[in-house]
Amino acid sequence: MTTVNLKHLAKELGLAVSTVSRALRDSYDIGDDTKKKVMALAHKLNYEPNPYASSLRKHKSKTIAVIVPEIANNFFSLAINGIEDVAQEKGYHVLIYLTHENYAKEQSITRYLQSGRVDGVLMSVSNETNDIQHIHALKQKNIPIVFFDRVCDNVDTTKVTTDDFESAFKGTEHLIEQGCKNIAFFSVPSFVSIGNKRMLGYEEALKMHKLKVNPNYVVYDTNNAEENLKQVKRVLSGKKRPDGVFASVEKLAITTYHACNELGIQIPKDIKVISFSNLNTASLLNPSLTTITQPAYDIGKRAATILFRSLDKKNATIMNEKVTIAATLIPRDSTRQ
Amino acid sequence: MTTVNLKHLAKELGLAVSTVSRALRDSYDIGDDTKKKVMALAHKLNYEPNPYASSLRKHKSKTIAVIVPEIANNFFSLAINGIEDVAQEKGYHVLIYLTHENYAKEQSITRYLQSGRVDGVLMSVSNETNDIQHIHALKQKNIPIVFFDRVCDNVDTTKVTTDDFESAFKGTEHLIEQGCKNIAFFSVPSFVSIGNKRMLGYEEALKMHKLKVNPNYVVYDTNNAEENLKQVKRVLSGKKRPDGVFASVEKLAITTYHACNELGIQIPKDIKVISFSNLNTASLLNPSLTTITQPAYDIGKRAATILFRSLDKKNATIMNEKVTIAATLIPRDSTRQ
DNA sequence: TAAAGTTTCGAAACCGTTTCCGTAAATAAA
DNA sequence: TTTATTTACGGAAACGGTTTCGAAACTTTA
Numbered sequence: 001m002t003t004v005n006l007k008h009l010a011k012e013l014g015l016a017v018s019t020v021s022r023a024l025r026d027s028y029d030i031g032d033d034t035k036k037k038v039m040a041l042a043h044k045l046n047y048e049p050n051p052y053a054s055s056l057r058k059h060k061s062k063t064i065a066v067i068v069p070e071i072a073n074n075f076f077s078l079a080i081n082g083i084e085d086v087a088q089e090k091g092y093h094v095l096i097y098l099t100h101e102n103y104a105k106e107q108s109i110t111r112y113l114q115s116g117r118v119d120g121v122l123m124s125v126s127n128e129t130n131d132i133q134h135i136h137a138l139k140q141k142n143i144p145i146v147f148f149d150r151v152c153d154n155v156d157t158t159k160v161t162t163d164d165f166e167s168a169f170k171g172t173e174h175l176i177e178q179g180c181k182n183i184a185f186f187s188v189p190s191f192v193s194i195g196n197k198r199m200l201g202y203e204e205a206l207k208m209h210k211l212k213v214n215p216n217y218v219v220y221d222t223n224n225a226e227e228n229l230k231q232v233k234r235v236l237s238g239k240k241r242p243d244g245v246f247a248s249v250e251k252l253a254i255t256t257y258h259a260c261n262e263l264g265i266q267i268p269k270d271i272k273v274i275s276f277s278n279l280n281t282a283s284l285l286n287p288s289l290t291t292i293t294q295p296a297y298d299i300g301k302r303a304a305t306i307l308f309r310s311l312d313k314k315n316a317t318i319m320n321e322k323v324t325i326a327a328t329l330i331p332r333d334s335t336r337q
Numbered sequence: 338m339t340t341v342n343l344k345h346l347a348k349e350l351g352l353a354v355s356t357v358s359r360a361l362r363d364s365y366d367i368g369d370d371t372k373k374k375v376m377a378l379a380h381k382l383n384y385e386p387n388p389y390a391s392s393l394r395k396h397k398s399k400t401i402a403v404i405v406p407e408i409a410n411n412f413f414s415l416a417i418n419g420i421e422d423v424a425q426e427k428g429y430h431v432l433i434y435l436t437h438e439n440y441a442k443e444q445s446i447t448r449y450l451q452s453g454r455v456d457g458v459l460m461s462v463s464n465e466t467n468d469i470q471h472i473h474a475l476k477q478k479n480i481p482i483v484f485f486d487r488v489c490d491n492v493d494t495t496k497v498t499t500d501d502f503e504s505a506f507k508g509t510e511h512l513i514e515q516g517c518k519n520i521a522f523f524s525v526p527s528f529v530s531i532g533n534k535r536m537l538g539y540e541e542a543l544k545m546h547k548l549k550v551n552p553n554y555v556v557y558d559t560n561n562a563e564e565n566l567k568q569v570k571r572v573l574s575g576k577k578r579p580d581g582v583f584a585s586v587e588k589l590a591i592t593t594y595h596a597c598n599e600l601g602i603q604i605p606k607d608i609k610v611i612s613f614s615n616l617n618t619a620s621l622l623n624p625s626l627t628t629i630t631q632p633a634y635d636i637g638k639r640a641a642t643i644l645f646r647s648l649d650k651k652n653a654t655i656m657n658e659k660v661t662i663a664a665t666l667i668p669r670d671s672t673r674q
Numbered sequence: 675t676a677a678a679g680t681t682t683c684g685a686a687a688c689c690g691t692t693t694c695c696g697t698a699a700a701t702a703a704a
Numbered sequence: 705t706t707t708a709t710t711t712a713c714g715g716a717a718a719c720g721g722t723t724t725c726g727a728a729a730c731t732t733t734a
Contacts, residue, residue, distance in 0.1 A: 003453065003478065005690055016714045021691065031712055046474075048452035052398065053690035056389040056719050063432075071421070072634075077414045084408070084435045088442075093454070095400075096433045098421045105425075115385035116340065117430070137383075141340065257621050279618065284594050286623030297409075342720055353684045358722060368682055390720035393689045 004045045013041060024049075063093040064307060065118040067109055069101045069126045069150070074250065074278035075296045076124070079148060082300030083122060090308045092119075101223045103128035110134040114141045120307045122300075124150040127188045127195070127221065144310055144318045148303040149294075151193045156320040160303040162294045162327040164194050168201025170329055171274050171292050172246055176209050178272055178335045180244030184217040184235055186256065187248030195220075198248045198276070217242055221252060228252065232259045236271070244335075247275035253289060272335040276327070287333035294327045341382045350378060361386075400430040401644060402450055404460040406438045406487070411587065411615035412633045413461070416485060419637030420459060427645045429456075438560050440465035447471040451478045457644045459637075461487040464525045464532070464558065481647055481655045485640040486631075488530045493657040497640040499631045499664040501531050505538025507666055508611050508629050509583055513546050515609055515672045517581030521554035521572055523593065524585030532557075535585045535613070554579055558589060565589065569596045573608070581672075584612035590626060609672040613664070624670035631664045 010017045015034065023030045023038035024047075041047075055061040066083055068076045080096070087094045095118060099106040106126050113121060114137060121138065123145055132152050138145060144157070151159035175183050185202050188195040203213050216238065219231045232255050235242065247253035253275030260267055267273055267287055277291040302323060310318045347354045352371065360367045360375035361384075378384075392398040403420055405413045417433070424431045432455060436443040443463050450458060451474060458475065460482055469489050475482060481494070488496035512520050522539050525532040540550050553575065556568045569592050572579065584590035590612030597604055604610050604624055614628040639660060647655045 007690075017691080018693075018715075019713055021693090022713090025692090029712060034712080046451070048449065050393070050690050051452050051454045052389045052392040053719090054692075056387070056393055056721085057690080057692045059719080061389065070418070071408075072411070072414045072418050074409070077409045080433070081407070081409050081435065084433060088435070093432055095430050096417070096421060098418065098425070112385065114383065115388050117388045254618060254621065257618075261621075281591060281616065281618055281622060284591065284598075284623060285618060285621050286625070288623070344720075354721080355685080355723080356683055358720095359683090362722090366682060371682080387720050390689090391722075393691090393720085394722045396689075 003050075004047050005050065009038065009041055009045070009047060013037060059116070061093075061117060061119055062091060063095060063118045064120045064122060064304075064311075065095045065097055065109075065113055067097045067099060067106065067121060067123040069099050069124060071096070071098055074280065075149070075294060078278055078296035079124075079300030079303075082297040082302075083304040086301055086304040086308060090312075092308060092311075099126040101126045101128055103130075107134045110138050113143065114138060116141070116143075118143065119311050121145045122303050122307060123147055125152060125192070126150075127192045127223070130191050144307060146303045146307045146318065148299050149194060153193060157318050158303075158306050158321050158323060159193075160299055160306070160323045160325070161193070162299070163324050164197035165201040165204075167276070167292045167327045167329070168198035168246070168248070169205045170201075171276075172202045172205035173209070174290070174329060174331065175244040175246060175272055175274055175335060176205065176211065178244075178268075178337050180242075180272055181211060182214065182217070182240065182242045183211070183244040183246055184219070184242040185246050185248065186219045186221075186232065186252035188221045190220075195248065202246055202248075219252070221249060225255070228255050229259060232256055233263060236260065236265060237263055241265075241271070243271055245271060245273045247273065247277075250275055250277040250279060253277055257285070257289075267334050268336050274329075274335050282330070283332060285334075287336075290330065290332045290335040292327050292329050295325050298325055340387075341384050342387065346375065346378055346382070346384060350374060396453070398430075398454060398456055399428060400432060400455045401457045401459060401641075401648075402432045402434055402446075402455040404434045404436060404443065404446055404458060406436050406461060406463045408433070408435055411617065412486070412631060415615055415633035416461075416637030416640075419634040419639075420641040423638055423641040423645065427649075429645060429648075436463040438463045438465055440467075444471045447475050450480065451475060453478070453480075455480065456648050458482045459640050459644060460484055462489060462529070463487075464529045464560070467528050481644060483640045483644045483655065485636050486531060490530060494655050495640075495643050495658050495660060496530075497636055497643070497660045497662070498530070499636070500661050501534035502538040502541075504613070504629045504664045504666070505535035505583070505585070506542045507538075508613075509539045509542035510546070511627070511666060511668065512581040512583060512609055512611055512672060513542065513548070515581075515605075515674050517579075517609055518548060519551065519554070519577065519579045520548070520581040520583055521556070521579040522583050522585065523556045523558075523569065523589035525558045527557075532585065539583055539585075556589070558586060562592070565592050566596060569593055570600060573597065573602060574600055578602075578608070580608055582608060582610045584610065584614075587612055587614040587616060590614060594622070594626075604671050605673050611666075611672050619667070620669060622671075624673075627667065627669045627672040629664050629666050632662050635662055 006017045006020050010020045020038050023035045097109045135155050146158045148160040190196045190199050206213055222228055236259050245256050256273055274290045278296050282289040282291045343354045343357050347357045357375050360372045434446045472492050483495045485497040527533045527536050543550055559565055573596050582593050593610055611627045615633050619626040619628045
């Protein structure tokens with residue numbers, strides 16, 4: 001009930017508040033025996049320093065924000081896992097904010113974070129985010145940001161991603177090697193970093209193999225499951241049905257499976273499917289799904305490590321660099337010839 | 338850079354800090370025109386109140402902690418989704434802590450939270466948690482806790498769960514109806530709330546149908562994927578192989594699929610499988626998996642709503658009640674006769 | 675017109691830590 | 705012994721809000 005604070009400890013020990021404070025943080029100018037006495041009483045009374053008082057005084061909260069589009073998604077939940085692991089190790093706390101792929105929400109969240117509640121931000125932008133005013137506003141308040149996966153290329157900071165271009169290129173090439181000639185591309189809008197890079201990799205592979213890019217084969221995530229299914233079915237039941245699908249996001253691979261089930265299209269006989277995905281059941285699907293698997297946990301861990309390293313210095317400056325971690329292509333039945 | 342605070346606003350307006358503070362919070366005893374002036378300037382200068390100063394003074398942080406065993410898990414990520422949704426709506430912030438099913442971690446987290454960093458806690462205990470001292474310590478600091486899914490029955494507070502006993506009963510009965518006579522049970526340790534209740538439901542169904550409970554058919558999650566696979570394979574390759582598997586947690590259903598693949602056991606011909614699961618690809622598995630699906634999102638939402646309702650009152654008291662939300666059994670191919 | 679009430683605002687205390695500054699005692703140097 | 709230096713600690717300001725108390729200025733009532 002009556003929460004124990006420095007004043008209580010000080011009174012009980014006949015010391016000054018400042019002395020107790022320094023003793024607890026093992027300051028060099030406090031005698032060893034007083035330190036011991038203070039520590040002992042603090043431990044006995046279960047003293048826990050008030051983080052708000054400390055943060056107010058120090059202008060440091062030992063807290064970061066993680067802003068992601070969604071959490072019920074294998075990639076993001078794994079990334080958060082990685083983030084939380086280093087956070088716990090470094091003594092940081094992590095606040096979670098979901099944008100639900102909604103730009104307005106993303107804006108109001110970043111807006112709020114200018115208050116100084118967090119020391120830094122880890123972020124994967126929503127697929128509606130076209131403008132970066134809100135990001136710059138945060139940076140101007142000296143709050144460092146590290147992007148992961150879905151980055152803003154024209155913001156000066158570190159971005160941790162997979163090799164999206166190369167992976168998309170290889171994935172598309174894999175489909176071509178398996179005999180596909182008409183390859184559909186299901187993705188997020190191309191102003192989103194990953195949408196753009198993966199699209200470019202896909203197109204490059206097609207060009208390299210003298211296949212033509214068919215704009216009718218492209219579907220963008222609408223952020224609405226039913227609408228997505230409708231769009232995918234439209235493409236798969238068009239007059240010239242594709243014989244391969246490159247899904248740039250897991251969600252649309254699932255949609256493709258459902259669409260094929262409904263339309264009676266057989267994978268991989270009629271159409272082959274490959275997807276960026278972190279499904280841990282990919283090998284158990286019917287048919288098992290060929291995936292380009294991103295090291296989601298490592299990406300989160302890496303991004304967090306970079307952020308914390310900068311936060312632990314006095315001048316929290318973050319390099320403008322791109323950190324790329326390779327994804328791995330795991331061939332399975334969905335692309336078997 | 339130079340963060341704008343109340344003092345700046347006050348000086349610029351020629352008002353007292355207290356006046357500005359009250360104007361911004363629309364206090365009744367400030368004139369309308371001064372209010373407007375204050376609001377205007379605050380908006381113009383992009384003023385964001387310092388949450389730490391406010392929390393320090395008010396002893397309220399508008400922040401809750403969510404403590405879960407893991408996050409790369411469909412149930413928990415969906416639950417967190419529900420939690421974050423209401424939190425955002427109510428203007429609360431959510432701190433995430435992962436225990437990784439580790440009791441020591443759970444202890445140190447709850448220990449730390451006694452500092453008053455959060456106003457309340459939403460929690461699903463680890464499967465190592467046998468003792469509840471750390472929970473009581475939190476309660477004695479007047480920090481309300483609401484449990485969800487994995488609860489502590491002997492703590493006086495609200496617990497939000499699914500109807501674990503009934504669901505396990507029905508799930509087991511479903512296997513029996515599909516012709517199973519020797520049903521294995523793969524679960525979490527039985528001192529965990531869900532482990533216990535689901536086990537009882539399973540046993541009750543067996544008794545009701547005059548089937549005997551075979552302790553050799555029980556496998557408990559060891560928190561180690563390889564070990565789990567070994568245990569499951571041991572049971573599935575024993576002299577008297579079960580013809581049905583009730584997986585109390587999704588993870589072990591996946592393990593069962595892998596084990597069957599490796600051992601050449603066919604589902605559902607040789608063995609039928611049902612599982613508590615929130616896999617959104619359950620219908621796409623090979624074979625599609627019969628699931629008992631918990632309304633994870635709703636559970637999170639419900640638990641959060643209850644917590645916030647109590648926090649918004651002055652005397653944060655939480656009823657000692659059990660809120661039960663029904664799970665739904667979705668029959669699929671893995672239990673087809 | 676004086677007394678009473680209302681409206682609108684300012685001064686200052688307060689929340690719990692951290693930190694700057696100062697000082698008395700103990701030790702070292704001259 | 706006197707003077708410098710170190711050691712060990714106390715006092716008080718500061719962080720940025722919120723809240724209590726009170727007091728002008730203005731309005732209403734008798």
